[in-house]
Amino acid sequence: MKKFAKVIALLTVLMLALTCFVGCGKEEATALKIGITGPLTGGAAIYGNAVKNAAEIAVEEVNALGKIQFELKVEDDAHDAEKAVNAYNTLKDWDMQIFMGSVTSTPGTATSKEANNDGIFYLTPSASSTDVLGGVANAITGTVDIARKDNVFQMCFMDPNQGAASANYISSQKLGTKIAVIYKNDDNYSTGIYNSFKAEADKLKLDIVSTTTFTEDTKTDFSVQVADAKAKGADLVFLPMYYESAALILKEAKDTNFAPKFFGVDGMDGILSLEGFDKSLAEDVMLLTPFNADAEDATTKAFVAKYKEKFGEIPNQFAADAYDCVYAIFAALKEGDALKNEDGSYNYGVSAEDLCKMLVEAFTAEDFTYTGLTGENMTWGKDGAVTKTPKGMVIKNGVYVGM
Amino acid sequence: MKKFLTNKSTFSNYMTYAGVVIAFIILTIMGEAGGLSSTMKGQLVPVCAYVVMALSLNLTVGVMGELSLGHAGFMSVGAFSGAVVASALQQAIPSDGIRLVIAMVVGAILAGLVGIVIGVPVLRLRGDYLAIVTLAFGEIIKSIVTNLYIGIDAKGLHFSFLNPLEGLEAGGRMIMNGPMGIPGNTKISTFTAGFILIIITLMIIFNLVNSRSGRAIMALRDNRIAAESVGINATKYKMMGFVTSAALAGAAGTLFGMSQNAIIASKFDFNTSILVLVFVVLGGLGRMWGSIIAAAALTILPELLREFSEYRMLIYAIVLILVMLITNNPGLKNLFGKLIPRRKGAAENE
Structure with missing residues (x-):
């Protein structure tokens, strides 16, 4: 028993030592690195996993187009601001170039400030609090409590x-x-x-x-x-x-x-x-x-079918928002043309700061609109909030019907 | 000098200081040289805060022999009061360092006062009442903070309980926003501040434990009836230990709060209290250096285990069990005894 414990202990130490060295070598980048932090464990895990699954589908689809390639990494934050910042730092160590934010609001408030300080583009699918964007007047006091974080954008409606x-x-x-x-x-x-x-x-x-x-x-x-x-x-x-x-x-x-x-x-x-x-x-x-899984349009149908096939569930609006985020970034990069070198290859080594400036400009451009699962002709203002029309729905016989 | 080296507890105390100083120097040099990853850099200050938390709880659990299940409540008091003070003084005192010190002192005093309020009735009783009351206290603090709204404008601070503040002047801002906690916190904690707080905490605890009062506290832990029979005032000495512990937890809370972009009340819940208790138990009751190592290692460990994605908390649990097994393994204890002959000799001299 004693020997067994010693062997296990030794193995654990070795394992830990190994993890410290894993990922030290840097290879030539072959894709743009997109990071997400979300609750993959704990009480809010369904939201994090929905975003993770949908983002995986979207990245797979984009990569299959044979244009610019994305690489996705999702880190667990257990719906906690402290862990979210740790997860964000882990993604930063992985050389993340675009941050698709935290899934939930409180972690989102913490990570958006970090991303703002570091100049990494931030587009969250579902962290809907005004504190994530900053610069929004408090509904009751009318005061602006947090300064605008100018590289932070939301795909969902602001609360x-x-x-x-x-x-x-x-x-x-x-x-x-x-x-x-x-x-x-x-x-x-x-x-x-x-x-x-x-x-x-x-x-x-x-x-x-x-x-x-x-x-x-x-x-x-x-x-x-x-x-x-x-x-x-x-x-x-x-x-x-x-x-x-x-x-x-x-x-x-x-x-x-x-x-x-x-x-x-x-x-x-x-x-x-x-x-x-x-x-x-x-x-x-x-x-x-903004999203209705029973909608009849082709994009929604294809997405819902794929999601069901892969994960055995009907996607919720978190999933739809995450799917839209990936495609909106893809659209803002002009399907990759914005990063094309003269010889036709893509500049994957672009620094996060440069990419951030490029994307902020693209998202706030007057003529930039994006149509996806959660809305048509969405636009973004300098305040980071999305403009799209909420759909009034009423449930009749177990399905959504437009009001 | 000979006495200093052969006295086991003095030796261990000085080794603890030395260990903390060496760790600080190494990490600072590594940080300057760029040898630390962003993950590690981001964890330096929270680790310091958890170390101080573990040390302060060790004073209650290890030295006093009382169980506190709501230590995160004191941390919460320190974190929120400190953050409000730091935020309110932003214009008046531009220096981050001085503001942090003031915030910590306020955080410690308030947490200490709360400690007195809890201690006065509870520490008069015998039995596990402190555990029960602190458990409830942690939840009460969470509820209070969740319903507290604090704003600042040209006229000064405005408070509101239960209902959101109304009528703040233009140019003012909300500091604490009920369930949103403090969403716009400015980080002013530094690793150096964390290091200094650990050293101060160690000095306070070691000096208390090695004093006349400290011996009285430990005598009460070992045998209350015997201690009282020689005239030790049980309530007084228990209060001394508990309030010190609460105040230190408050300072740790301020350090932690000022190292975060956003803090909410539910961060300091029962789970956090138990987490700190795990640090203390794994590090060894009454063994301060054990608490420091356990707090630092177990805070960093989940981040190192990120490679294992979903399985990391599973592995974390296995590591906890292994640490328990190994630290209580007589064979390994002997091995350490052989490796450090002086300590073994010191033990024999006793």
Whole structure:
């Protein structure tokens, strides 16, 4: 036993020593290096893995075109800002040239600052907080808390845009007169949308009768929140949260015979593919989302089919955003022509800083538009936010129908 | 001089200082020469913070013999109060170094005060009440910080609890934003500051342990009834140890907070408390150099294991078990005894 332990210990030490030396040799670059950090383990792992899978598909497709080649590396950040910066540094040691950001908002806030300091181009698929971009006025105080990080861009909607858009939509379509809101008050995403929804609703004189909250530790029971909304006579419940919690709220409402209209945001997307979820509960739920896995256009169909075949799941909007990110970068590089040498080969050795300047210019150019899975003719401003139209969807008989 | 070299604990203490100084010098030279990867460079300050955390918890667990399961709560108090102070003083004190020192002192004092609030009722009791109360304390701090909004404008600091701040003047900005924590933190912690904090922590702990009070604390740990029978005031000495430990954790929290771009309350949760406890247990209860090595090694290890992608946390767990087995292996202990004859001799002299 003692000997066994010693042998194992020796092996471990050797293994660790080896890992320190792996990857020291530098070869001639044959592809542009794109890095991503995302939660591949832990509670938020479904988002990280969705982004990883979709980005892999997109990179494979781009490489198959035989034009510029991409190389992808995804590092785990376990949805933690400290680990995300470590993961980012690991990618930097790998000589990453383009950073496709962190998948979630809090890690994204930390890594975007690092990427801004280092001058590495940053396009995140799904870190939707305004803190990631910087330079956006706080919805409540009106102050700019973080300076704009000028090389950071988002593929998804910024949180406040979603909140304000939802309030506008509810008001203009006269969907409800007494509104209840349930949001997750220890979550960046949920609180960000709620704050801007509240600010916009006050302006539009929408009547918010009930506001209740939950946290990571209390996200399994919603009886109090639903009872409060019911007691105050709400006829529309706004749910700015991810679909797992929303599913439980719908269940609780059904059990207590409370049948208002439910209105969600892009985090609600995915509820129909949630395992064990009774789709009839989501009947007539409305949501604003940029992506619809049941859409009939060729790009979406091809992507969904490929994703299903490879990973056995229906892709969610995180996956769609990641897929779009790769193609948007491809488009911004003019399908590689922007990096072409005179002899027809590609300049893969380009420094991250030069590439960053080139891409920022391309993305903010007046005439640059990109059409992908999550929107048509998307454009980016100097503020880093994407402009695309959210699609108002309503669930009928277990599928999304445009409103 | 002979006594100095043969006294086991003094020798071990000085070796600990020497080890920390040598590690600092080597890492600084390597950093200057470009021999450190970005990953390692990024980890230097957090490692220092975790080392101080482990040392401070070792004071509670190893020296006092009490269990604290909410040490990350003190870290949180230090991190957020320090970051707010540093942010608020940005215009008044342009020097990063001085601002960091002030932030650390504030962080340590506040964490110490919280330590007093917890200690006064709990340390009067016998049994595992400290573990229970600190466990709850960690969660309470998390909730409080999640609901705290702090903004600054020309008029000064504005506080709000539960509801977001309204009516901040133009040109002001939010420092702490409830669940978003402090998203726009400015990094001012340096490796040198971390090194100095470790040395100060070691000095405080070694001097406390080797003093009259320290012996009283250890006597209480070994046998409370016997210690009280010779007139040792149990509550007083336990408070002394616990509050020192809390204040050091607060300073470590400030160091950590000021080394991050974004900090949120849920970073300092139960898992972090247990992580620090793992450092202490693996390094050896009451053995300060063990805590330093364990904290540094186990913080860096997950990053070194990135090559193994999804399996890295699995391997991390295996390494933890192996370390436990090896450090308790009598054969290896003998081997180390032979390799370091003086230590063995010192042990025989006792």
